[in-house]
Amino acid sequence: xxxxxRGHAPITDEAWKQIDEEASDSLVPRLGGRKLVDFDGPxxxxxxxxDLGRVSETTExxxxxxxxxxxxxxxxxxxxxxxxxxxxxxxxxxRGAVDTDFDSLNDAARRMAVAENAAIFHGLADAGIEGIxxxxxxxPIPLGDNGFQDYPEHIAKAIEVxxxxxxxxxxxxxxxxxxxxxxxxxAEKGGYPLLSHIRKILxxxxxxPMVWAPGLDGVVVxxxxxxxxxxxxxxxxxxxxxxxxxxxVNLYIEESFTFRVATPEAAVALPK
Amino acid sequence: xxxxQYHEPPEELSPELRTKARLFASLAxxxxxxxxxxxxxxxxxxxEARAIMANAQHEEFKHFAMDLEFxxxxxxxxxxxxxxxxxxxxxxxxxxxAAEAGTDDDDGSDQGGSGGSLGIGSLxxxxx
Numbered sequence: 001x002x003x004x005x006r007g008h009a010p011i012t013d014e015a016w017k018q019i020d021e022e023a024s025d026s027l028v029p030r031l032g033g034r035k036l037v038d039f040d041g042p043x044x045x046x047x048x049x050x051d052l053g054r055v056s057e058t059t060e061x062x063x064x065x066x067x068x069x070x071x072x073x074x075x076x077x078x079x080x081x082x083x084x085x086x087x088x089x090x091x092x093x094x095r096g097a098v099d100t101d102f103d104s105l106n107d108a109a110r111r112m113a114v115a116e117n118a119a120i121f122h123g124l125a126d127a128g129i130e131g132i133x134x135x136x137x138x139x140p141i142p143l144g145d146n147g148f149q150d151y152p153e154h155i156a157k158a159i160e161v162x163x164x165x166x167x168x169x170x171x172x173x174x175x176x177x178x179x180x181x182x183x184x185x186x187a188e189k190g191g192y193p194l195l196s197h198i199r200k201i202l203x204x205x206x207x208x209p210m211v212w213a214p215g216l217d218g219v220v221v222x223x224x225x226x227x228x229x230x231x232x233x234x235x236x237x238x239x240x241x242x243x244x245x246x247x248x249v250n251l252y253i254e255e256s257f258t259f260r261v262a263t264p265e266a267a268v269a270l271p272k
Numbered sequence: 273x274x275x276x277q278y279h280e281p282p283e284e285l286s287p288e289l290r291t292k293a294r295l296f297a298s299l300a301x302x303x304x305x306x307x308x309x310x311x312x313x314x315x316x317x318x319x320e321a322r323a324i325m326a327n328a329q330h331e332e333f334k335h336f337a338m339d340l341e342f343x344x345x346x347x348x349x350x351x352x353x354x355x356x357x358x359x360x361x362x363x364x365x366x367x368x369x370a371a372e373a374g375t376d377d378d379d380g381s382d383q384g385g386s387g388g389s390l391g392i393g394s395l396x397x398x399x400x
Contacts, residue, residue, distance in 0.1 A: 001373075003373075004388035006388055020390055024390045024391075028392060031392070031395055034394070034395040035396060035397065035399060036396070038396065039394035039395070039396060042352060042389070043355055044356055046356070046370060208397075208399075209398060210399050211398075211399055211400065224396070224397065235389070236391070236392060236393060237392050238387075238389045238390060239388055239390065
């Protein structure tokens with residue numbers, strides 16, 4: 001048994017399978033950041049830091065004539081999102097029920113996806129992680145107050161800015177839920193759907209994806225050529241056991257990772 | 273014609289499993305060749321002959337590594353465990369035990385069969 005302690009939970013193999021499937025189904029559509037960046041690993045729960053290849057300033061060492069400098073690393077962060085499952089619901093599941101109440105699990109998955117996307121796009125200052133939007137070396141392109149009509153123009157401009165700095169495509173676009181809903185519900189003059197226009201722009205610049213990213217504020221356009229945005233996974237998204245009583249089983253979704261931007265020129269932020 | 277790489281009737285195995293079986297056989301052959309060259313090199317007195325065999329053994333190192341990486345990529349749990357053991361200083365057995373604890377369950381129950389990981393990994397390129 002590993003540190004997730006699943007073997008201590010009063011949960012059958014079949015119920016674990018259903019919980020894992022439900023969690024995956026709930027997480028994958030929401031992990032918009034992961035759909036744009038390079039994923040490396042998983043390197044396991046014991047993985048604690050990413051090598052940055054950098055060192056501190058050279059100082060006098062502990063003996064005459066010896067210089068000293070310290071390696072710099074980016075520490076892995078751990079995210080944990082707790083949830084509960086009713087024991088009576090687990091018993092129903094084992095009897096073959098197909099309408100198991102997984103509301104708490106789905107809410108935990110939503111919170112975890114928001115946290116991961118926020119780390120990728122906006123960073124985690126306390127953990128030394130700079131997100132794609134903050135790391136961009138380009139001036140942000142404000143989305144403005146003119147509704148959603150100008151989004152295709154702004155996105156095309158962002159692609160041109162990235163391309164002008166020598167970073168090739170394909171290019172991907174991440175939209176916050178608010179921006180995505182606005183785009184889906186809007187049409188240009190003449191009735192052409194905004195969503196189709198944005199897809200066409202992406203197709204013609206290398207056929208990159210459009211992703212829905214809860215946790216992102218505004219829009220981000222980023223190159224998908226690889227090597228620019230690095231998500232290093234320690235333990236990939238997993239479900240572990242915390243405790244239980246006669247009524248509830250307390251579980252959690254957990255992961256550990258670092259995130260780095262290697263090429264600040266490879267993305268543009270489009271804030272609301 | 274006999275195919276030693278199969279332990280079960282080949283016609284009952286999927287194409288993916290037959291491919292893996294071929295690579296497993298290649299992996300074993302490369303390891304055997306490395307062993308043979310190692311022994312030959314230790315007893316061959318002719319320097320020119322040793323140089324040729326050392327060169328050949330070097331090739332087998334590469335072949336072995338490629339076969340192994342292919343299998344790791346298609347067997348993620350094996351890959352994850354190997355990452356806890358390979359290319360690390362220190363006690364090999366301790367690393368092995370720690371890696372096993374991170375990828376397996378020791379009570380015979382599969383607890384969902386994944387050791388807890390949802391196996392999501394890279395989603396790069398997936399869109400709406």
